[in-house]
Amino acid sequence: MKLFHHLLSLPTLFFFFFFFFCFLQETVSIGPLQLTHPFDPLTKQEITLIQTIVLNKYPTKTNHVKFHYVGLDDPEKATVLKWVSTGAATTRNAFVIAIINSQVHELTINLRSSRVLSDKIHSGNGFPTLTVDEQSDALQLPFKHGPFVESIKKRGLNLSEVVCSGFTVGWYGETQSNKRVLRIECFMKEETANIYVRPINGITILADLEQMKIIDYHDNAVEPVPKAENTEYRASHLKPPFGPRLHSFASYQPDGSGFTIKGHSVSWANWKFHIGYDVRAGVIISTASIYDPEVHKSRSVLYRGYISELFVPYQDPSEEWYYKTFFDAGEFGFGQSMVSLEPLHDCPPHAQFLDAYVVGRDGSPQLLQNAICVFEQYGGISWRHTETGIPHEDIREVRSDVTLIVRSVVTVGNYDNVLDWEFKTSGSIKPAISLSGMLEIKAVDITHNDEIKSDQHGTLVSEHSIGVYHDHYYIYHLDFDIDGVGNSFVKTDLKTVEVSEQSSKRKSYWTTSSEVVKSESDAKIKLGFSPSELAVVNPNKKTSTGNEVGYRLIPNAAAHPLLTEDDFPQTRGAFTNYNVWVTPYNRTEKWAGGLYVDQSRGDDTLAVWTKQNRGIENKDIVLWYVVGIHHVPCQEDFPIMPLLSTGFELRPTNFFERNPILKTLSPGIVKWPGCKTP
């Protein structure tokens, strides 16, 4: 779970220049521009300004200052909506979490006046997101720690081939206030870049991040290090034959790409939205609205959408594994963990890229090139019908589909999360999550299932290698503004009706009964147990036939937590207790696992907020949706996992008077005779 600085890779450089010279106008990365939207991410200049302001107040000569979070302090929603309608200026404040002389400070800074508006000290439970730099430093400690060097020698391993990785420790009921610590595990990079499948198990190392020293060390048992054979994944290090061979593909958009990006604001087809970036949340979709051909104007759909937290509890209770219950957004920073996308491979041709700025421990801006890509996807069907029912007429109408995809990749150590937001002209938004990367492997002295006598808490995916059971729970923050802020959450149950004798030849049928959910408690839903449709509607806006305009959540198969509710990790990840939650909008309720998640005690989660049981009817509401995956590893996941994908759909439901793309024509799609190999 460790991160290093994001360097600009050679392939990226190559493509960068390739594009620069060939197709400047289209694919050169878009750097920080002037403010075009209240949610534009902090620019390089702004981050530098913030650094200056904080260090002016706390000069490093006399203070020890570390920046743990630097982001936009969300303007009040009313002012943002005013900006959307009138362009009226909003505030431009930054929110900073810094550890200054071992105290956690929360600073709010006005970027226009360069003044510190507030400077509070956080005294509650939990610690801020770890910095990349402090992890890097901590991971060097073992190499200067005698007993560790001994342990490596004892195992007959080459210290120069060892690389270490850091893991947050969670919270297991300790009552005294804890120190900021990091568990460290080490791996062999000998003969492979795939360190995660070559753990040096049996050693436990605990480092204090403030004192930056190892405070606990045990060498418990010598386990064999899994072999490197068949673990390498770099093409440059693999021997032929390669295959299967896939045929190459060239594409061309005669009219250029169908979308434009100004700053971070996107317009495409009937959609307008903003792509934000935050070091903790990663990509944030904001102020998404869609053009309604009936009323000749754009109507608001989604004020903000992003992944608020990712909870990954492993399922091995042993001393070396019990604590592995990670919160990738709150502990490691989803945006901080984003990686540069590879043009042509992570994103198809014609993708446009956005850069982002990560913030170093010292408060300095660090460029993350090609952090986000936006591209059009062809190949589907939008709607169709062949009519064979009208004599002497042959009717076939087919509209091929084009969708717009916003993609980023968050790589937290071993796992790569490919995160898509797909926009459809029909009005649907389809977020998708795909998992790749590596399993976390537990080294065991077992080469075959026949040798297994007790629960290994995972699958023997290769010799000496257990792929440990775990879950992935992503929780989306979906702040709908369906045609305005006054929205309600409506649950429509499908219910069997038994028919009374003689009234029909049928004995039964089903019908619907809709309930406007009044409060937070009633909005907590475990999906999959009874058929229902869930929608966010605007009770103040009705269609001509009297249906409330709305959007429906079409979920995928639901996953429910399997830990007991009173277990410590589950208390911290209590936002997974239900698949769906609805809360009244609150500018400060952004992080379902809490603002301070490292060693949090579950006292600032969505589950706690909703105990207030606030009213949610005809209010500005936020829908929270949990996408869960129980992961029982298999051998195909080893040594690197082919994408495993899931997703869901937010679909307009009586939002439009009728199919909004009835009058959309298929794009020209031709096999291009003008294409010549150079």
Next chain:
Amino acid sequence: MKLFHHLLSLPTLFFFFFFFFCFLQETVSIGPLQLTHPFDPLTKQEITLIQTIVLNKYPTKTNHVKFHYVGLDDPEKATVLKWVSTGAATTRNAFVIAIINSQVHELTINLRSSRVLSDKIHSGNGFPTLTVDEQSDALQLPFKHGPFVESIKKRGLNLSEVVCSGFTVGWYGETQSNKRVLRIECFMKEETANIYVRPINGITILADLEQMKIIDYHDNAVEPVPKAENTEYRASHLKPPFGPRLHSFASYQPDGSGFTIKGHSVSWANWKFHIGYDVRAGVIISTASIYDPEVHKSRSVLYRGYISELFVPYQDPSEEWYYKTFFDAGEFGFGQSMVSLEPLHDCPPHAQFLDAYVVGRDGSPQLLQNAICVFEQYGGISWRHTETGIPHEDIREVRSDVTLIVRSVVTVGNYDNVLDWEFKTSGSIKPAISLSGMLEIKAVDITHNDEIKSDQHGTLVSEHSIGVYHDHYYIYHLDFDIDGVGNSFVKTDLKTVEVSEQSSKRKSYWTTSSEVVKSESDAKIKLGFSPSELAVVNPNKKTSTGNEVGYRLIPNAAAHPLLTEDDFPQTRGAFTNYNVWVTPYNRTEKWAGGLYVDQSRGDDTLAVWTKQNRGIENKDIVLWYVVGIHHVPCQEDFPIMPLLSTGFELRPTNFFERNPILKTLSPGIVKWPGCKTP
């Protein structure tokens, strides 16, 4: 639900010639070829031969002969597998269901010797699939029926603008043996091609299909016919402005397409499989095997996969709607209802097309041009990892994805079902279903929800138009042969384990317990209520670490029937009582709703077969999976519905020793500078 002859549309003709001249080698439709696979569909010549043989035995001079089903009589599995391994010849028999002098005959015909092997008379419940021709004839009857002409006049409608549609009547407990009948409803085509949204309600017509006359007629009530306004969907009949505008797209595969089709056998990347066609089943995927780079050979995965039945029960118990509980495969023929695909719009550039032959009532072959398309889809990621954990190294490996999609469209009257089989180099098979087309509308004298006093059994999607509640239940027949025919069905439950005091800082974790399902009864599963993984494995083949090789079903959100189990339609559609079923392979158990579904009584369904509770351990087994959609219509579905998609994944799970595409390189993907506008 009526069908007409499939005519070759002008657009298709245009594209056909366009391709013919431009890209002969790649996109000209592939007609019937010499036998290349035992499951090759019946050729035009074979269908003509069958017609001749049957009519020789039953000369039309003295017999009334109608062909209701003409298809391949599946060869014994053993002989097919022998053909796969050695090329040894198999039998080539046809199975025919014909109504001869009002008796249902089942004939088996040897196509090599041109001999009738057997000729049995079916005396049980239910009738064969309706022919397209008899429906066409029946739908002309009202126009010669005085009372109907009166009813139309009474409503002030123009008879020349009326078009009728036919509906199967189902079974509601009648004990006497029924006649073959068809309910007829009529619609206005005036000012729109969208007849389904302009029903002339209040009239019930029943036609006898054998006597071909109306045997029951009632004009119950005059309901207003919904207006044509906003119902037209033909671009040629819509007024500007059109939009949103989508940018055009050109593509080119420098090395040609990555797959080859010989006859109906496809090879692509690491996959080999066969695309069959049957007038009842539609597309059938057979003998799918994938190349294993470890053992340097192809290994079998799926012997046969197809949609066995589609059950669509509507949820209005009234006299005019109660009977609408359709079985689109068994009553109307899924293959018979396939429509010609539109090049470039139903399928992207570089798609290759396969034709099919439908069989007329008279036994004659009728060409269905471009019935199936096969194409490669680009734009995804196959696997990736960015490694930031190794100091001084910058590692990023991304493999972009190419998948192969086999597509067909089944249009049963109002609904268009877009049916995809997607093959991935990772070994996954992802079947997908997308719904488009029109809703079935009930005309009501209501223009606004405020006027609704009683349950209308649907949504008021437009003035006077109720989109009636209904379900879509597709059941897939998935005959896995995982590395051979001896397979088992394994259910792996995920279970919470509470930790005893002190043994761990955790209070709980989850682990798995696998059960080899012994018999049909234990294999009946309602999905969604408890976490489990379902796999078909080969217990006789283990990986080097001792895992049984297998494939896993990754389902989507499950839908469960809402009709009472004893209701007549549910008895006939009892295969929906569970989402998953497993049966031992039986050559004759092909149709989950029975062989004779029209007016069936549920005595030949999957639910009945499995009452034998046969053993399924280490046997040749078939997995049946139900994909269900409860459809609560919304205004966006009107007048034509944007695609609503669902699907599932069949994913290798310990089938391979490791990721089988570790050594696959990304295809060349470039924005082609060689492309010039002509």
